[in-house]
Amino acid sequence: MSHTYVHALYNDDDRLKDGAKKVREMGHSITEVFSPFPVHGIDKIMGLKRTRISICCFIYGCTGFSLAFWMIWYMLIHDWPVDIGGKPNFTWYHNIPSWIPVLFESTVLCAAHGMAITFLLRSWILPGVSPKNPDPRTTDDHFLMVMPAYSDDEANHLIEAAKSTGAVEVKTVHE
Amino acid sequence: MHQDSIIRDPLLLGKKTYHQITEDVARPVEGKANKYWWLMLTIAVCAWMWGIGCITYTVGRGIGTWGLNRTIDWGWDITNFVWWIGIGHAGTLISAVLCLFRQRWRLTINRSAEAMTIFAVMCAALFPVLHMGRPWLAYFVFPLPNQFGSLWVNFNSPLLWDVFAISTYFSVSVVFWYLGLIPDFAMIRDRAKRIGNKVRYYCYRVLSFGWSGRAKDWQRFEEVSLVLAGICTPLVFSVHSIVSSDFATGVVRGWHSTVYPPYFVAGAIFSGMAMVLTLVIVGRKVLNLEEYITIQHIDTMNKVMLTMGSVVGIAYFAEFFMAWYSGDPNESFIYLSWNNAKGPYGWAFWALIICNNTLPQIMWSKRMRRNLYVTFIMSIIVNIGMWFERFDIIVTDLYRDYIPSDWTYYSPTFVEVGIFIGTIGMFFTFFLIFARVFPFIAQAELKTTLKATGDLFHNPPRKIAANGQGEGVAAHSSAHAH
Numbered sequence: 001m002s003h004t005y006v007h008a009l010y011n012d013d014d015r016l017k018d019g020a021k022k023v024r025e026m027g028h029s030i031t032e033v034f035s036p037f038p039v040h041g042i043d044k045i046m047g048l049k050r051t052r053i054s055i056c057c058f059i060y061g062c063t064g065f066s067l068a069f070w071m072i073w074y075m076l077i078h079d080w081p082v083d084i085g086g087k088p089n090f091t092w093y094h095n096i097p098s099w100i101p102v103l104f105e106s107t108v109l110c111a112a113h114g115m116a117i118t119f120l121l122r123s124w125i126l127p128g129v130s131p132k133n134p135d136p137r138t139t140d141d142h143f144l145m146v147m148p149a150y151s152d153d154e155a156n157h158l159i160e161a162a163k164s165t166g167a168v169e170v171k172t173v174h175e
Numbered sequence: 176m177h178q179d180s181i182i183r184d185p186l187l188l189g190k191k192t193y194h195q196i197t198e199d200v201a202r203p204v205e206g207k208a209n210k211y212w213w214l215m216l217t218i219a220v221c222a223w224m225w226g227i228g229c230i231t232y233t234v235g236r237g238i239g240t241w242g243l244n245r246t247i248d249w250g251w252d253i254t255n256f257v258w259w260i261g262i263g264h265a266g267t268l269i270s271a272v273l274c275l276f277r278q279r280w281r282l283t284i285n286r287s288a289e290a291m292t293i294f295a296v297m298c299a300a301l302f303p304v305l306h307m308g309r310p311w312l313a314y315f316v317f318p319l320p321n322q323f324g325s326l327w328v329n330f331n332s333p334l335l336w337d338v339f340a341i342s343t344y345f346s347v348s349v350v351f352w353y354l355g356l357i358p359d360f361a362m363i364r365d366r367a368k369r370i371g372n373k374v375r376y377y378c379y380r381v382l383s384f385g386w387s388g389r390a391k392d393w394q395r396f397e398e399v400s401l402v403l404a405g406i407c408t409p410l411v412f413s414v415h416s417i418v419s420s421d422f423a424t425g426v427v428r429g430w431h432s433t434v435y436p437p438y439f440v441a442g443a444i445f446s447g448m449a450m451v452l453t454l455v456i457v458g459r460k461v462l463n464l465e466e467y468i469t470i471q472h473i474d475t476m477n478k479v480m481l482t483m484g485s486v487v488g489i490a491y492f493a494e495f496f497m498a499w500y501s502g503d504p505n506e507s508f509i510y511l512s513w514n515n516a517k518g519p520y521g522w523a524f525w526a527l528i529i530c531n532n533t534l535p536q537i538m539w540s541k542r543m544r545r546n547l548y549v550t551f552i553m554s555i556i557v558n559i560g561m562w563f564e565r566f567d568i569i570v571t572d573l574y575r576d577y578i579p580s581d582w583t584y585y586s587p588t589f590v591e592v593g594i595f596i597g598t599i600g601m602f603f604t605f606f607l608i609f610a611r612v613f614p615f616i617a618q619a620e621l622k623t624t625l626k627a628t629g630d631l632f633h634n635p636p637r638k639i640a641a642n643g644q645g646e647g648v649a650a651h652s653s654a655h656a657h
Contacts, residue, residue, distance in 0.1 A: 011193075032389055032390065033389070033390040034387060034388045034389060034390075035388050035390070035393065036193065036197075036358075036362065036388060036619060036622060037358070037393075037619045037620070037622040037623045038393035038394070038396065038397050038619075038623060039390075039393075040623070042390050043390055043391070043393075043394045046390055048390060048391055048394060051391075051394050051395045051398050053395055053398050053399060053402075054398055054402050057402050057406075071318065072330045075318060075325075075327035075328075075330070076327065076330055076331075079325060079327065080324065080325065080326065080327055082327075082329070084329060084331055084332075087331065095330075095331065098330070098331040099330055099331075101333075101336035101339070101340065101413065101417050101420075102330055102335070102336055102339050104409070104413055105336070105339040105340050105343040105413070106339065106343075108343055108347060108406050108409070108410055109339075109342075109343040109346065109347065111406055112346075112347040112350060112351075112403060112406050112407075113346065113347070113350065115399060115402060115403070116350045116354060116399065116403075119354075119395050119396070119399045120384070122395065123389075123391070123392045123395055124385070125357065125384040125385055125386055125392065126384055126385065127381050127382075127384055128381060128385070129384060129385030130380070130385055131361065131364070131365075131380065131383070131385045131386060131387045132385070132387040132389070133365070133387040133388055133389075136365035136366070136368050136369050137365070137369075138365075138387075138388055139358070139361045139362040139364075139365040139366075139386075139388055140193070140194060140197045140362065140365065140366070141192065141193035141194040141197060141622075
């Protein structure tokens, strides 16, 4: 089944935001906005929810910390405690200060890599994936707003809204 | 919304538009390298090959090919290790710490500084492996289950903390750097698509991971960049503190001092900033990026370098003060008898004082900070001085230990010097290739600040008029009239 989309191309980020606001005020939705750099405020205008990736990062960090803590406890206290310069080697709470560097590094390692991998997988940005931007100028200096149109009337309203807010090119695309 | 300050100088000159930023950053990648680039690459590769030869000789014949002995068992190897790790820290400082401080001036230098970090850490990581007597058993440092009853590593030792710290630092820096590169690779990919260059299109299509610039992707990208910056900041401080603990937790006199972690971190930023300046002064000229990496940037980096150099100077004073205040005869022997200054390593001591303390004072002068030749020479002097700092800490605190019959001198052999030259060659090989294959400036991030800091949109007043209004205010507000 084919859908109709209106593609509005802007060459200024402030005019893009004006256009997006107008489209949303008219009650229409915006499927996607392609831009060469992050346009601050566009996600709110589009109605995108806040990303939860920093919560993931915190969870991965806690995992890294727990993993390292268990590993060091197992190796140095439980499995093979070693007499290193007469330092207490039978309880974990005596040794925590000297473990802090490794615990910290493991937290950072798991948090950073976990978050990066989650980001790549959630956004499906991986080697070999084909790019989805319809216009190659959107990585240079143009901004493309893609809006679904369920009728010709709606398409005309969207075209008019885009042109009135300074879009440099507006076209209808059937997919 | 887009405003910066009306009295600050613009950070981006030349009245650039978004498209011009794209063109200027893509030009070195899309253009051909000139003969000087090839000449420098040839020299760097030759140096690297010489280093590989010396490394092969070391691994094949043993540490006896070096000048180390039982008294001075750490010499050029660990000096070079700490020097390279220190250099790496400025890149993370610029990318991560200055991001948290919302310093926009970092945007034109953070990409090349992060690349410098990654290549410097690669060079640094060679030395702990090479200085092991049996580097083919280097995997012993990892806590892997084994056949020796599962003999585990010593988590209480800073030598092991180093393993975790440096592998974390390297991998997280690579991730941070690469994620930032993805949108810029997409820019080059799409330009290649538009002009029909298939080879470049496919190469950069793979490198860009299919980045499309969707709003949700940018939203996640910004959050990930901010959180990574927040994670990398304590990493900078912890990694070099851990490296300093290699010395500070030991009982060698002169090393056993609590001032080492902040002292080393400040020293790392000092030398790292000097290396960034060396690379960026040449890079901006050769790649025609003088309107992006402006004199204001050079001035600000010099200020950071001077600040950190002063902290290092205070740390030197703190060491002397504690040697006197503690009354410890061992510390007095090192510091207060002036053994360092007058003994056989006096030349190293004075090289350190002149290069690190005396000459950088020139940077208090604004004219000197804004002079490219002076800055370039000073950055090399600071790097030499910081190398001597690590050499002095290691060798001059080891060569006269607790037993006078052990006192001896250390000279590096050509093998050690060759390995060091090899790492310099490796570093410059990678950096030269980076400058031509990777976009030198983080152009996507830079574009977000064009309206706030570019001089097309932002004209600071040169003088404040009688009514308190600056000249540039009218031009400034008209650029935002919408």
